[in-house]
Amino acid sequence: MRTRDLTGDTAEVVRTPTTERSPVRQATKMQVNDLAVWYGETQALHGVSMDVLENEVTALIGPSGCGKSTFLRCLNRMNDLIQDVRIEGEVTFDGDNIYAPHVDVVELRAHIGMVFQKPNPFPKSIYENIAYAPKILGQVRKRTDMDELVEHSLKRAGLWDEVKDRLQAPGLTLSGGQQQRLCIARAIAVNPSVLLMDEPCSALDPVATATVEQLIDELKDNYTIVIVTHNLQQAARVAGYTAFFHLGEIVEFSDTDSLFTHPREKKTEDYITGRYG
Amino acid sequence: MTDRISLTPSRHLKKRYRAEKRFKACCIGALVLAMAFLVLFFTDMIRQGYSAFYETQIRAEVTYNEDTVEFAMDSVSEEVFPLVSRAFFRGVPRQVENNPDLMDTTQTQWLTAKADVDQYLKGHSESLDPEMKASLEQLQADGDVGYGFNTGLFFSGDSKIPSNAGLWSAFVGTFYLMLVVLAISFPIGVATAIYLEEFAPDNRFTQAIEININNLAAVPSILFGLLGLAIFINFFGVPRSSALAGGLTLSLMTLPVIIISTRAALKAVPQNIRQGAQAVGASRWQAVRDHVLPLALPGILTGTIIGIAQAIGETAPLLLIGMIAYIPDAPGNLTDAATVLPAQIFTWAGMPERAYVSLTAAGILVLLSLLIVLNATAVILRNRFERRW
Numbered sequence: 001m002r003t004r005d006l007t008g009d010t011a012e013v014v015r016t017p018t019t020e021r022s023p024v025r026q027a028t029k030m031q032v033n034d035l036a037v038w039y040g041e042t043q044a045l046h047g048v049s050m051d052v053l054e055n056e057v058t059a060l061i062g063p064s065g066c067g068k069s070t071f072l073r074c075l076n077r078m079n080d081l082i083q084d085v086r087i088e089g090e091v092t093f094d095g096d097n098i099y100a101p102h103v104d105v106v107e108l109r110a111h112i113g114m115v116f117q118k119p120n121p122f123p124k125s126i127y128e129n130i131a132y133a134p135k136i137l138g139q140v141r142k143r144t145d146m147d148e149l150v151e152h153s154l155k156r157a158g159l160w161d162e163v164k165d166r167l168q169a170p171g172l173t174l175s176g177g178q179q180q181r182l183c184i185a186r187a188i189a190v191n192p193s194v195l196l197m198d199e200p201c202s203a204l205d206p207v208a209t210a211t212v213e214q215l216i217d218e219l220k221d222n223y224t225i226v227i228v229t230h231n232l233q234q235a236a237r238v239a240g241y242t243a244f245f246h247l248g249e250i251v252e253f254s255d256t257d258s259l260f261t262h263p264r265e266k267k268t269e270d271y272i273t274g275r276y277g
Numbered sequence: 278m279t280d281r282i283s284l285t286p287s288r289h290l291k292k293r294y295r296a297e298k299r300f301k302a303c304c305i306g307a308l309v310l311a312m313a314f315l316v317l318f319f320t321d322m323i324r325q326g327y328s329a330f331y332e333t334q335i336r337a338e339v340t341y342n343e344d345t346v347e348f349a350m351d352s353v354s355e356e357v358f359p360l361v362s363r364a365f366f367r368g369v370p371r372q373v374e375n376n377p378d379l380m381d382t383t384q385t386q387w388l389t390a391k392a393d394v395d396q397y398l399k400g401h402s403e404s405l406d407p408e409m410k411a412s413l414e415q416l417q418a419d420g421d422v423g424y425g426f427n428t429g430l431f432f433s434g435d436s437k438i439p440s441n442a443g444l445w446s447a448f449v450g451t452f453y454l455m456l457v458v459l460a461i462s463f464p465i466g467v468a469t470a471i472y473l474e475e476f477a478p479d480n481r482f483t484q485a486i487e488i489n490i491n492n493l494a495a496v497p498s499i500l501f502g503l504l505g506l507a508i509f510i511n512f513f514g515v516p517r518s519s520a521l522a523g524g525l526t527l528s529l530m531t532l533p534v535i536i537i538s539t540r541a542a543l544k545a546v547p548q549n550i551r552q553g554a555q556a557v558g559a560s561r562w563q564a565v566r567d568h569v570l571p572l573a574l575p576g577i578l579t580g581t582i583i584g585i586a587q588a589i590g591e592t593a594p595l596l597l598i599g600m601i602a603y604i605p606d607a608p609g610n611l612t613d614a615a616t617v618l619p620a621q622i623f624t625w626a627g628m629p630e631r632a633y634v635s636l637t638a639a640g641i642l643v644l645l646s647l648l649i650v651l652n653a654t655a656v657i658l659r660n661r662f663e664r665r666w
Contacts, residue, residue, distance in 0.1 A: 078556065083479055110558030120549040122568055132567065133557035183553070190558060 029054040029194060029224040030075060035089035037070050037079065044070045046248045047089065052194070057216060057225045059239030059256065061232060063271065066245040068228045072196050075226060076112040077105045093194070110137055113187035117199040119179035121171030121186070126163050129171045129182055130154065133190045149189060157185035158215050177208025184215065188223070195219065197227040201234065213238050232272055236260050244268045322645075326638030328399045329430060332440065333390035335360055336421040339369075341379045346370050353388070356412040362389040364441035387425060392439040392632040398422070402631050430639060434605045435621060439632035442625070444640060449607035450520055450600070450615030451589060457524020457611065458531050458588045463581055465528075466535030473536070474543040475565050494533035501529050502594030510598060518599035518614040526594050531584040538580020542573035575662035582655040586648050592619040618644045 030052035037045040045067045052058050052075075060068040073079045074091060077098060091098050098108055110133070122129050130150045134140040140149055150167070154160040159181045163174070171182055180200055187195060197216070201209040209231075216225060216238045229235050235242050236256055243253040244267070252259060252268045263269040286294070337357040345352035349366035365388050373379050390398075394413060397405045405413070416422050434446035477483045505526030509515045515522045546569045554564035595601055601620040608615040616624070622640040625633045 076556065078552065081552070081555065106555075106558055106560045109556055114552075114556035116549055116552065116556070118549055120547075120553040122550065122553065123572055124568075132554075133559070136563055136567075137558050186553075186557060 026056060027054040028052065029094070030226075031090075031092040032071075032074075033090040033092070035071070035074060035087070035091060037067070037074060037088075038086040039082070040084045044248055045074075048248070048250050050243060050250060050253060052224060052226055053241065054224050055220055055222070056240040057220050057227060057238050059235035059242045060226065060228045060245060061230075061235050061242060061271075062245030062251075064230075067248040068243075068245040069198055070248075071245065072198055072226060072228050075194070075196055076109050076114055078109075078114065080105060110190050111192050112194040112196060113190065113192035114196045115180070115183050115187055115198070115200045118203050119176060119183050121174070121179050121182050123170065123172055125168045126154075126171050126174070126182060127167040129186050130189045133186065137190055139190060153185040153189040154182075156188055156219070157181045158211060159185055175208070177204045177211060180204060180208070180212060181215065184212070184219075188219070192223070194224045194226070197225065199228050199230060202230060209234070232260075244271060246271070322638050322641050325635055326640075326642045327635075328401070329632075329635040329639035330427055331424050332427040332429070333395040333398050334387040334423050334425045335390050335394075335416060336385060336387050336423065337361070338383055339386050339388070340383045341369070341373055342381050346373050356415065357388075359406070359409050360390055360394050360413060360416070362391050362438060362440040364436065364438050365389060387423065389429065389440050390422075392630060395440060396631050399635075401635070430636070434607055435603060435616070435624065436605055437603075439628075439630050439636065442633070442636055444618065444621060444643060446604050446607040447616050447618045447621035447640075450523075450604070450620075451617045453520035453608060453611055453615060454524045454527065454617055455585055455589065457521055458528050458585060459581075461525065461528040462531040462535050462584065466532050466581075466584075467539050467577060469532075470536045470539035470543060471565060471570075474540045475569070476561065490533050490536050493529075494537060497593075498530055498591055499593040499597070501526055502597035504529065505594060506597045516612045516614075518602055518604075518616075519612045520608060520615040521611040522598045523595055523600045523615070523617065524611075526598055527588040527591055530591065530594070531588050534584035534587060535577075535581050538583070539573070539577045542576025542580065543569060545576065546572045575658050579655045579659045582651055582658070586651040586655075589617070589651070590619055590644070590648060592623055595620055618647070 028051045032048060032050045032052075034047045034049055035045055036043065036047050048067070048071060050071075060071060062068050070079065074087060075098075079085050079087060087099065089099075093108070093112065096103070122132060124132070127150055130153050131140075131146050134146065134149055140146045151160060151164075154163060159178060162178060163169075163182075171179065174182060180203070184195075184200075201212050204212065213234060216227065219225060220240075227235075227239065239256045241254070242256045242259045244251045244259065244263075244265075246267055252263060252265045254264070259268065260272055263272060335357060337353045339352050341352065346369060349369035350358055352366070352369055353361060393402070393405060394409065396402045397410075397413075413422065429441055429443045431443060431448075432445050433441055433443035436442040473483060473487065505522060509522050509525045510517055515525065550568050550572065551564050554568045555561065559567065592601065595617065599614075600616055601623055602614065602616060603624065604614055604616040618640065622637055622644065625637040625640060
C-alpha cells in the first residue's frame, strides 16, 4: 500500500514540470505514465510519470542506480534488448503508446535517436558511419544526396571542418570527443525528432565536453533532447528542465533554474549541494 | 630515536625472492622439456624421412620397339633389368602410347632404381643379391648411378612397389575431404553460432544445447566414425570409402569446434556496437550482418582453419568408413574411393618392406608441414585483423 500511495502521490506532484519560467505551455513530445521496470526480481523504476516537452532539453540527474538510465532507455525501447526485463506503464510519442503491440521497435528507433555513454562509432569509415542508417532505412538512395546528407549531418554536429578531408578514414581513428560528435551526427542523420543522450560527456575531457554541450544547445531548436548526466553543472548549463531521480522515482521535476536555486524537496537540496549521493 | 629504515632486502624478502626463483626455474624447466621432446620428434622424423625425398637412379639405354612394348623387361640390358623398379617396365607401353615418336628408338634415360637397391645404397640395408651387387658396382664405376628428387613421392599414388609409392592419391583425397568438411561445417556452424549467440533466448533449452555442443567437441573421434557408418553409409547409402562419406563424418567433428570459436568471436564484439546499430534503426539481423559479423570474421576464420586442420589429421573415424585402405588411384570425384594423408601414413607404417619406413616418416613430415602452414595462416589472420577493445 505504501508504495502505491507514494507513487500515486509523486505522480500527481511531478507529472508535469513545475515552472516559474514561462507561463506559456509548450507542446508535450513524449509522455510517460506510471512506468515501472523490473530486471528479474529487482524493480528499477516504481511507477514514474513525466512529460517531455518539445524542443527542450530535459536533464535527468540523480545518484548511480537511481533508474535514470533505465528511464531513458525505455523511451526508445532499448531495454527490450535486455533479458528478463519487465516493463509496465505507458510511454507515448506524439500521442501513440510506443509499447502498443502494433508499434515496431525498429521503426520507433529511427524516430528516437540515441547517443551512448561511451562513443561507439561503427568500425567503418566516417562517411559510412553517417550513411549507414539512412541507407538501410531507405531514406536516401542517390549517391549525391548521400554526400549532401553526410556533409549536412557532420556540419550540424560541428565535426565537418575537422574531418572533411578524411571522410574515408576509419571512425575509430578520431579522438574521443570527435567520436562522440560523430555518434551525434550519426544519430541526427536519419532526422529523428527526439534525441536521447546517456551521459554523452562522461568519457570526454573538458574541452570536448564544452563542444558537445554547445552542440546540444544548438540542436534543441530542431530536436527534443533528453540527457542523463552525472554532472550537475552540465545539467544546469544545457537543460531547460531537470528531473531528479532517486531510488527509481522522480523526486522533483521542474525547470532547471528553480530546481537548482530553490529545490522544493529536501532530498533534491541534499543531492545538489553534495550532502548526499 | 627511530631506527633508520634499511633498504637492503630483509630476510623475509630474500625468502620471497628465492621462492620466486624456484617457481621461475620450474616453468623454464617445463618449457625446456617440452621443447626437447619436440626437437627429438622432429629430428627423428627428419632423420628417418629425408632419404625418401630423393631416389637412386640408374642410367640405361632404353630400347622402344614392338617387342619391348609387349615384353618391357627386354627394353634394357640384362644387367640393368634386375636393378630397375618394376614400375618403369609397367609404364613402357603407356610411354609409347603417349609419345609414338619413341617407337623404334633407343633413348638414354635415368631410371628409378628398385627399392632394394635404393635402400642398399642409402645404407638402410646390408643385404643385396650378389649378382645385383656386382652389376651395381659395375654401373657405379661407369658413373651410371645417381640420385634425383623423388617426384613420385608427391605425384604418384600409393603402390605395392615401394619405389613407386607416393602421396598423390592421399593429397587428392584430403583435398576433397576438406572441401566437403568446409562446405558443410562452415555454413552450418556459423549459422548455428549466430543464432545461439545473437538471437536465441537464454533458457533451459538453449543452455542444454550449449552443453551438448561443448560435450560434442570432447567425444572420442572413433564414435563419430561409428555414427558416420550407421547414418551416412548404412542409412543414406553414401558410397563406402568415399571422400563424401569421410567429409560428412568429419564435419560432425568440426562443427562443434567452429560453433564454439564463432560464438567466442561474436562474444568478443562489444555490446555497444550492436546497441549503436539498433539505436539508429537497424534491425537485429542488420546489426549482426553489417557490424558484428565483419568484426568477428577473423576469429571465425581462425576457428574454422583450426577445425579443418584437426579434421585433416584425423584417422580414427575413417577406419570405420573404409578410408584407410589401399587406394592407388586418385579419386576423380566425391564418391570415388579415396584415402587421406594420415590414413596413407597409417597404411605405410604397416608395410613390411624397409623402404616404407622412410616413406612413412616422409609422409609424416609432409602432413606436419601442411598443418603448420594451416595453423600459421590462422595465427597470421588473427594477428593481422584482430581488433582489440
